[in-house]
Amino acid sequence: MFSGIPGQAQPKAFFERAFREGTLAHAYLLAGPEGLAKTEFARELGAALVSRCGDCGACPDCERARAGLHPDLHLLEREGDVYRVAQIEPLIADLSLKPFSAAHRVWVIPEVEYLNPESANKLLKSIEEPPPHVIFLLVTDRLDRVLPTIVSRCQVVEFRPLSDGEVVGYLAERYQVDQVAAEALARLSLGSVERAARLAADAAGPRRREEYLRYAAAIVAGSRGSGGPAPDEAFLGVLAREQAEIAAQVEEDLRRRVAELERQFQDKKDLEWHVDQVEARAKRETVRRSRLAAQDALDLLVSWVRDLWVVASGADDVLWNSDHRDALVGAVAATPEHYARLLGLTAKTRKDLYLNVDQKLALQAMFARFEEVSSSA
Numbered sequence: 505m506f507s508g509i510p511g512q513a514q515p516k517a518f519f520e521r522a523f524r525e526g527t528l529a530h531a532y533l534l535a536g537p538e539g540l541a542k543t544e545f546a547r548e549l550g551a552a553l554v555s556r557c558g559d560c561g562a563c564p565d566c567e568r569a570r571a572g573l574h575p576d577l578h579l580l581e582r583e584g585d586v587y588r589v590a591q592i593e594p595l596i597a598d599l600s601l602k603p604f605s606a607a608h609r610v611w612v613i614p615e616v617e618y619l620n621p622e623s624a625n626k627l628l629k630s631i632e633e634p635p636p637h638v639i640f641l642l643v644t645d646r647l648d649r650v651l652p653t654i655v656s657r658c659q660v661v662e663f664r665p666l667s668d669g670e671v672v673g674y675l676a677e678r679y680q681v682d683q684v685a686a687e688a689l690a691r692l693s694l695g696s697v698e699r700a701a702r703l704a705a706d707a708a709g710p711r712r713r714e715e716y717l718r719y720a721a722a723i724v725a726g727s728r729g730s731g732g733p734a735p736d737e738a739f740l741g742v743l744a745r746e747q748a749e750i751a752a753q754v755e756e757d758l759r760r761r762v763a764e765l766e767r768q769f770q771d772k773k774d775l776e777w778h779v780d781q782v783e784a785r786a787k788r789e790t791v792r793r794s795r796l797a798a799q800d801a802l803d804l805l806v807s808w809v810r811d812l813w814v815v816a817s818g819a820d821d822v823l824w825n826s827d828h829r830d831a832l833v834g835a836v837a838a839t840p841e842h843y844a845r846l847l848g849l850t851a852k853t854r855k856d857l858y859l860n861v862d863q864k865l866a867l868q869a870m871f872a873r874f875e876e877v878s879s880s881a
């Protein structure tokens with residue numbers, strides 16, 4: 505169980521014991537920051553719960569469960585901006601059914617902060633007193649946004665960001681990253697395995713981090729470049745290209761899935777329903793990954809300013825971009841207070857990006873405030 509999940513020793517130990525001793529509760533809420541593989545964790549736990557072998561990992565039962573094809577393991581995914589009642593009602597109608605082959609029926613529900621009050625109300629009673637064989641594994645990145653009535657009826661299991669050492673171990677195991685880079689990426693990942701994986705893939709591939717850092721350095725230095733586009737436009741250009749690549753990847757993936765579905769379903773109505781589902785999922789995936797790209801870009805800029813602050817103030821904190829030490833030392837040209845002020849300006853932008861405000865506008869507004877602060881310095 506949990507072989508694919510890096511870190512999270514406490515949640516793993518907690519569920520392994522409950523699983524072994526047969527003392528699982530009926531509803532858990534897995535909560536913690538984005539990028540810790542919580543939904544994958546819930547799916548692995550669910551797969552173990554519905555396998556008759558007790559999670560051997562090798563039998564057809566286990567294989568089906570891990571592939572997401574087991575009739576006793578359900579993954580509910582948000583189909584629109586929120587979980588609507590129309591999505592919750594069939595689930596509730598389904599709850600009383602006996603398991604097909606397992607001892608349990610398990611529902612994994614990610615992003616429960618998106619249950620609207622009406623849907624949450626429908627679900628509440630079932631979470632409180634479900635049929636004995638039912639287990640809910642709810643997941644959220646934003647515990648503060650989950651309706652309190654839901655939280656209070658679940659056992660909350662907290663996921664924490666990985667330590668730098670855990671991320672370095674994870675990167676060493678799965679990616680060809682040298683030690684110096686792995687340590688820098690671990691700090692930049694802020695304990696998120698998903699972000700560490702994105703950074704590692706970038707280091708081996710397009711090396712966008714280098715581009716972002718180069719333009720971030722020019723933006724902070726207030727240099728207007730010679731000839732070519734201004735550094736802030738160049739920074740946004742890198743982001744635009746990255747987001748276009750994301751959209752193209754998701755589109756390609758979607759085409760492949762639709763082709764698979766066309767082979768699988770002969771009935772036109774069935775096919776249409778499944779195609780609608782994968783199209784909606786692709787749309788959400790594009791939005792999500794585009795937002796993450798914008799957040800990563802902002803955080804790289806923040807990491808640069810933060811490191812300039814460290815060097816300028818003579819603090820002996822470890823540099824996040826420790827693989828760019830010489831460039832950072834050479835780039836310091838202002839007081840620590842100046843860099844601290846710039847860092848303060850990034851906080852609002854980070855919130856805006858999370859709330860899906862127009863990303864380009866949010867970043868442009870931040871660059872304009874950077875310029876104001878720099879010219880008044």
Ligand SMILES: [Zn+2]
Nearest residue numbers: 557560563566
């Ligand atoms: Zn098995």
